[in-house]
Amino acid sequence: MIFCASLAGAGLGFLWFNSYPAQVFMGDVGALAIGAAIGVLAVIVRQELVVLVMSGVFVLETASVILQVASYKLTGRRLFRMAPIHHHFELKGWAEPKVIVRFWIISLLLVLAGLATLKLR
């Protein structure tokens, strides 16, 4: 709990500088560590499936890469203009901040949906 709160604070502090246009990127050091933290927290609170819903943006990004590679290897055709899927929307002409904020909105909805499943039982 305190760890989550600390990570949230650190994340907001990082976003202050990382928001578009970024002054700094997190690098693998940040991305791998944060992902592992989310994963282990999901295991500890015993809600793996709910966390997968809440982290839907990460799941979809990963699925887009897997589908793209599978489709290209099997049929020789690409499903998306580029994977991970955020590049697909950029190449369709969406401005980068627009992609980002729209993904945030999706993320927010998924988190609310995930929270709702904890009550609807």
Added chain:
Amino acid sequence: MLYWITQQFVGHIGGLHVFSYLTFRAILATASALGLSLLVGPSLIRHLVRGQIGQVVRDDGPPTHLLKAGTPTMGGTMILVTTLVSTLLWAEPANRLVWTVLGVTFAFGLIGFYDDYLKLVVRDPKGLVPRWKYFWQSVAGLATAATLYYTATEPAETTLFLPFFKTFHAPLSAFGFIVISYLMIVGMSNAVNLTDGLDGLAISS
């Protein structure tokens, strides 16, 4: 740490009991991590720029991203350090889960750091060979899963629960628990890494 110190004086100094409340400490933890990040951020970025720790932008990516070459990376170290400091300040040191979470986070941070280090400082564009990256991720993931399973004190800590089905609970075998936990930890770690391609996307999703 501050939790422990304040607990020594509860009863002697009035008002200190507020530090017993989890929500109060959580708010302070968020605030201190945020404050610390804002404080050290600018000098860290200056330092990274001077050290030329610039991101190598994928040359097959969208054309607009080529402009991003030179933006410093490894800002994740700041996230890790401020999270660590803030957790140590406000968490209850007797809680073993705090140490497990910190341990796995830093283990994966270390793998990522080594990868970034090879790419940026040693200037090896391939970075850590994927095979070795997955190997070390698997070592850390399995070790964490096993630790969680064997230090569990209640059966509920290793039981599978599903959303919507209140009555469903399946006690997991050591193998089942470790496989699920391993997939969650290593899977999420790589998923966030893939998402980390647009400014501010990964950190806020």
